[in-house]
Amino acid sequence: xxxxxxxxxxxxxxxxxxxxxxxxxxxxxxxxxxxxxxxxxxxxxxxxxxxxxxxxxxxxxxxxxxxxxxxxxxxxxxxxxxxxxxxxxxxxxxxxxxxxxxxxxxxxxxxxxxxxxxxxxxxxxxxxxxxxxxxxxxxxxxxxxxxxxxxxxxx
Amino acid sequence: xxxxxxxxxxxxxxxxxxxxxxxxxxxxxxxxxxxxxxxxxxxxxxxxxxxxxxxxxxxxxxxxxxxxxxxxxxxxxxxxxxxxxxxxxxxxxxxxxxxxxxxxxxxxxxxxxxxxxxxxxxxxxxxxxxxxxxxxxxxxxxxxxxxxxxxxxxxxxxxxxxxxxxxxxxxxxxxxxxxxxxxxxxxxxxxxxxxxxxxxxxxxxxxxxxxxxxxxxxxxxxxxxxxxxxxxxxxxxxxxxxxxxxxxxxxxxxxxxxxxxxxxxxxxxxxxxxxxxxxxxxxxxxxxxx
Numbered sequence: 433x434x435x436x437x438x439x440x441x442x443x444x445x446x447x448x449x450x451x452x453x454x455x456x457x458x459x460x461x462x463x464x465x466x467x468x469x470x471x472x473x474x475x476x477x478x479x480x481x482x483x484x485x486x487x488x489x490x491x492x493x494x495x496x497x498x499x500x501x502x503x504x505x506x507x508x509x510x511x512x513x514x515x516x517x518x519x520x521x522x523x524x525x526x527x528x529x530x531x532x533x534x535x536x537x538x539x540x541x542x543x544x545x546x547x548x549x550x551x552x553x554x555x556x557x558x559x560x561x562x563x564x565x566x567x568x569x570x571x572x573x574x575x576x577x578x579x580x581x582x583x584x585x586x587x
Numbered sequence: 588x589x590x591x592x593x594x595x596x597x598x599x600x601x602x603x604x605x606x607x608x609x610x611x612x613x614x615x616x617x618x619x620x621x622x623x624x625x626x627x628x629x630x631x632x633x634x635x636x637x638x639x640x641x642x643x644x645x646x647x648x649x650x651x652x653x654x655x656x657x658x659x660x661x662x663x664x665x666x667x668x669x670x671x672x673x674x675x676x677x678x679x680x681x682x683x684x685x686x687x688x689x690x691x692x693x694x695x696x697x698x699x700x701x702x703x704x705x706x707x708x709x710x711x712x713x714x715x716x717x718x719x720x721x722x723x724x725x726x727x728x729x730x731x732x733x734x735x736x737x738x739x740x741x742x743x744x745x746x747x748x749x750x751x752x753x754x755x756x757x758x759x760x761x762x763x764x765x766x767x768x769x770x771x772x773x774x775x776x777x778x779x780x781x782x783x784x785x786x787x788x789x790x791x792x793x794x795x796x797x798x799x800x801x802x803x804x805x806x807x808x809x810x811x812x813x814x815x816x817x818x819x820x821x822x823x824x825x826x827x828x829x830x831x832x833x834x835x836x837x838x839x840x841x842x843x844x845x846x847x848x849x850x851x852x853x854x855x856x857x858x859x860x861x862x863x864x865x866x867x868x869x870x871x872x873x874x875x876x877x
Binding site: 433435451452453455474475476477479482488489490491494495496498499501542560561563564565 | 588589590591592593594595596598617620621624625627628637639641690691692693694696697777778
């Protein structure tokens with residue numbers, strides 16, 4: 433049995449027939465081809481799959497695609513605006529905020545959310561914000577610096 | 588790859604609609620989904636129908652009762668809502684203490700207060716906090732509603748008194764003057780389940796403990812409470828000796844199981860130490876409360 437869902441992802445509307453048990457991360461990657469979000473631990477621990485549902489980040493391995501029906505989604509592909517990288521993305525480049533790149537999409541989506549709510553976070557706030565996300569390269573120092581860089585370069 | 592079993596999905600448009608959908612056997616409520624969906628992925632839960640209540644804004648609130656005697660928390664309030672609520676913190680810092688150490692910031696945006704209580708995980712933090720505060724659960728039923736003390740809400744691990752066709756709607760926490768509260772948890776790493784945790788709620792009057800609530804997490808305490816220690820505290824003067832004696836009683840009367848988080852004697856040691864710390868902070872806060 434499938435149900436029809438309609439979502440708006442990064443400003444584009446998509447309608448698909450899905451099984452209710454389909455997880456949001458697989459919907460984004462396999463149905464819509466948006467492979468920027470990574471499917472990681474599958475247990476809501478690592479945060480590589482973080483996307484925004486409406487205005488809030490969520491671990492998309494722990495949400496059903498059906499639950500997003502009628503809502504807006506934003507993925508890492510939607511950070512860039514008019515061909516310009518988001519300051520968070522630029523910060524990751526400037527500060528070497530990624531090594532293997534696996535945790536990067538989730539880190540950046542959470543960072544964008546943090547900076548939208550706390551434009552000038554201190555280091556403790558940044559570390560708390562990403563505390564539900566794992567960088568298995570252990571590159572946390574540079575991720576924190578990248579987010580600080582983004583806070584200092586707001587546009 | 589973890590994939591849930593086949594399931595049907597319905598979105599509730601009102602509490603009444605949710606109740607009628609929930610009358611079907613093998614039906615589960617999904618709100619934040621951060622306990623249920625992982626269990627479905629592991630096939631530990633295989634409901635036939637999911638009822639999504641995320642649209643029921645009438646269940647998402649944190650407010651005072653009209654007479655100001657109770658803090659009312661809607662079942663659909665998110666962990667982040669309770670953590671950030673200045674109203675809740677004004678009356679019960681135990682909830683801010685506990686919410687700060689529930690999972691991680693992203694999970695707290697979705698996981699709900701009602702979902703935590705209904706999951707009835709023995710290691711879940713809010714059950715002990717609400718038990719310590721002698722809160723009451725309001726359960727909507729096809730005929731209206733019924734209220735159950737949180738201390739009678741859990742039948743055992745992963746089992747509550749919420750029956751088929753019913754829905755936990757709200758938790759009410761009685762507010763008393765001269766009350767302070769605190770929650771102390773030890774876990775292996777940030778965001779993990781408790782090895783042990785203790786919540787304390789103390790009401791002081793004329794430099795005496797008028798009422799004490801002690802909730803224990805993850806150590807096999809019946810209904811998450813340390814009743815014998817509460818009995819010991821009532822009527823005594825707050826202070827280090829009293830707190831340590833109560834802590835020792837709490838440690839004796841719980842039933843921790845040895846597991847990958849630690850052996851039994853270590854957990855009893857934690858219960859004693861955390862009970863002392865929680866009582867100390869609760870008493871300080873009670874002295875500074877109106």
